Amino acid sequence: MSSTQANYFAGAFDPKQLRRSILAMAKAGNAVHIGCSFSLVEILAVLHRDFLRYPGNDPDHPQRDYLALSKGHGVMAQYACMLERGWLDDSHVARYFSDGSALMGLSDSRTQGLEVTSGSLGHGFSVALGLALAAKRSGSQQRTFCIIGDGESNEGPIWEGALLAAQHKLANFITIVDENGLQAMGSTADIMDLGAMEAKFASFGFEAAVVDGHDETALHAALTRFCDGQDPRPKALIAKTVKGKGVSFMENNNAWHYSRLTDETFAQANRELED
Amino acid sequence: MREVFSKFLVDLAKKDERFILLTGDHGYALFDELRRACPDQYLNCGVAEQNMVGVAAGLARGGYRPFVYGLAAFIPTRVVEQIKLDIAHDGLPVVLFGDGAGFVYSTLGTSHQCAEDIACSRAIAGLDVYSPCDDVEMAWALERAYAGQRPSYIRIGKADVGAVHAQPMGPDAAGLCPLAGASNQPLALVATGSMVALARDLAAEVPASIAAYSLPLIKPLPEAALIALAQRHQAVVTLEEHSVFAGMGSAVCEALSEAAPLPIKRVGIADRYSKYCGSYAYLREEHGLTLAQVRQVVQDFSQRQGLALAG
Numbered sequence: 001m002s003s004t005q006a007n008y009f010a011g012a013f014d015p016k017q018l019r020r021s022i023l024a025m026a027k028a029g030n031a032v033h034i035g036c037s038f039s040l041v042e043i044l045a046v047l048h049r050d051f052l053r054y055p056g057n058d059p060d061h062p063q064r065d066y067l068a069l070s071k072g073h074g075v076m077a078q079y080a081c082m083l084e085r086g087w088l089d090d091s092h093v094a095r096y097f098s099d100g101s102a103l104m105g106l107s108d109s110r111t112q113g114l115e116v117t118s119g120s121l122g123h124g125f126s127v128a129l130g131l132a133l134a135a136k137r138s139g140s141q142q143r144t145f146c147i148i149g150d151g152e153s154n155e156g157p158i159w160e161g162a163l164l165a166a167q168h169k170l171a172n173f174i175t176i177v178d179e180n181g182l183q184a185m186g187s188t189a190d191i192m193d194l195g196a197m198e199a200k201f202a203s204f205g206f207e208a209a210v211v212d213g214h215d216e217t218a219l220h221a222a223l224t225r226f227c228d229g230q231d232p233r234p235k236a237l238i239a240k241t242v243k244g245k246g247v248s249f250m251e252n253n254n255a256w257h258y259s260r261l262t263d264e265t266f267a268q269a270n271r272e273l274e275d
Numbered sequence: 276m277r278e279v280f281s282k283f284l285v286d287l288a289k290k291d292e293r294f295i296l297l298t299g300d301h302g303y304a305l306f307d308e309l310r311r312a313c314p315d316q317y318l319n320c321g322v323a324e325q326n327m328v329g330v331a332a333g334l335a336r337g338g339y340r341p342f343v344y345g346l347a348a349f350i351p352t353r354v355v356e357q358i359k360l361d362i363a364h365d366g367l368p369v370v371l372f373g374d375g376a377g378f379v380y381s382t383l384g385t386s387h388q389c390a391e392d393i394a395c396s397r398a399i400a401g402l403d404v405y406s407p408c409d410d411v412e413m414a415w416a417l418e419r420a421y422a423g424q425r426p427s428y429i430r431i432g433k434a435d436v437g438a439v440h441a442q443p444m445g446p447d448a449a450g451l452c453p454l455a456g457a458s459n460q461p462l463a464l465v466a467t468g469s470m471v472a473l474a475r476d477l478a479a480e481v482p483a484s485i486a487a488y489s490l491p492l493i494k495p496l497p498e499a500a501l502i503a504l505a506q507r508h509q510a511v512v513t514l515e516e517h518s519v520f521a522g523m524g525s526a527v528c529e530a531l532s533e534a535a536p537l538p539i540k541r542v543g544i545a546d547r548y549s550k551y552c553g554s555y556a557y558l559r560e561e562h563g564l565t566l567a568q569v570r571q572v573v574q575d576f577s578q579r580q581g582l583a584l585a586g
Contacts, residue, residue, distance in 0.1 A: 130336065
């Protein structure tokens, strides 16, 4: 696939706007996982703006790049990007979680723009590897981006898959670890310390790097190195993030894994996200 | 049965470049010819079944036709959730094989013996479940699973108990096969996989009293054919080398209790694990699945139902 401009969507993917969209959905649906979504906003913004190629902005185009949100808990951030692409509209936001609505609280492959069904963790990573393997076998230039969580990396299939990715030199496979340091019940360091993820992935045979996951310039530079380089290894970008990033009372507060918005917290969060 | 399986894969690999065989480091000599003839269509995913099933799903999404091979204790039993979420949820055309089902690995103990795979797989929405008994049924199941382009699980139990079918099955076969001599005898034996030959032999002892059937398609169950069977016979005994809970016999009970109730006795593996190891024949006996033991069960059941068994 060519890298012509027509494959990219000319959207701003402004992080503040994306976070406001997440808040609107979460409020409409009385949804949880706001903190999980906020930590990967800049990652998704950079991917959608500059790396994901959807010819004709078609989420089902057979030659699209794949975005597998293995960390399904952050799905509202992807919905916010899909809203900007026009794959969703305001009615989806207003009707979020209402009876008979299609958008689930975790990534569901039946929704255009979501490649994998996840939330039961460690699944999307393996499916994404299969997509990358299929593209490589077919001689396609499609890339597969797979976002996993650090909590998710407790799951065995992540490491089974890492072995396979390296064994088959899936250079077209780029995993991004949303390393916010928190998982459902507390800090990853206290629950299941992952240590140095960059070193772990490197030891599994990946080209690995660490980046500030909220610094769009740094994310862009790191992903450009991965995509433009000639290194045959699969890629792992460890994105150091903050759960709940963007709203002061949510940042690093694991309560926002499960908390729901009130009228008051909704208004307060929106005020912090004003332009 | 294994030769049919092996040859089918090689022929398919040559015919369909989208075909790819994935194995979790199992199969030994089974794939020798495939690896020789079509090495690029053979993928050993290592001892990592969960990832392998997810990778198969991704390959299917990317246009390939993955066949996934493992032991029944692992595929599907270990990876039920991957089959559900990654494959069946989206109706992907992936064919899964569980080899060595039942007591095939008679000396290796509980980890390799498998009495749960039918129960696990038939509860997964959108997954077809096959349990062939011989070369003919295996060829039929393979063709049907490949052509149907549906998520499918094919159970491979003890494979060398001999031929049951004399003629090939057509692609439109109902999935419930009357064996030679079956008409409207009082009692019907419905068997699957490794128990079919025994059912045939038992029926042959008293051909005027017992009809025998093979049921290689456990899901979707051939309900119309089963209802017709229930209307021809007065009672049914099901036979399977699988747990009596949620297996083939349970499926038959579920279907017939709603549509055509009649007394049904389920013969299979009781709610326990093998206590000792030994030969396959030894374990069949330990679990009450020899011809003599099943004959006694059938006689007792028939007596309670007021059916006289006579040749």
